Amino acid sequence: MTALPVSVVVVSRGRPDALTRCLTGLSQLAYDPFEVIVVADPEGIDAASSLAFAGDLKLLAFDEPNIAAARNLGIAHAAGEIVAFID
Numbered sequence: 001m002t003a004l005p006v007s008v009v010v011v012s013r014g015r016p017d018a019l020t021r022c023l024t025g026l027s028q029l030a031y032d033p034f035e036v037i038v039v040a041d042p043e044g045i046d047a048a049s050s051l052a053f054a055g056d057l058k059l060l061a062f063d064e065p066n067i068a069a070a071r072n073l074g075i076a077h078a079a080g081e082i083v084a085f086i087d
Helices: 016-027 042-049 067-076
Strands: 006-012 034-040 057-061 082-086
Touching: 006 016, 006 067, 016 034, 016 042, 034 042, 034 067, 042 057, 067 082
Parallel strands: 006 034, 006 082, 034 057
Antiparallel strands: none
C-alpha cells in the first residue's frame, strides 16, 4: 500500500455554495491519509481557495460542460491508489 491510499475527486460547475459545503464536510473526515482534488470552474476555484484549509486541496481549473473530461483530469492528478468521486 502507498502512503496515500485514497484520492477524492470533487467535480463542480456552477455550484460554488454546494462545493463549499461538500469540501467543508470532507475536511471533517477522520480518515487519514487522503487527498482532495477539486476540478471546478472559476467560481468554484475561487470558493475553494477562500476556505481555511485550501492549502490542503489540489485545485484544477476546468470550465467545460463535460463531466467525463473533468473526472479524467482529476484522475490524472490523483496520487492515491483508490480514486473516489463526489460530484
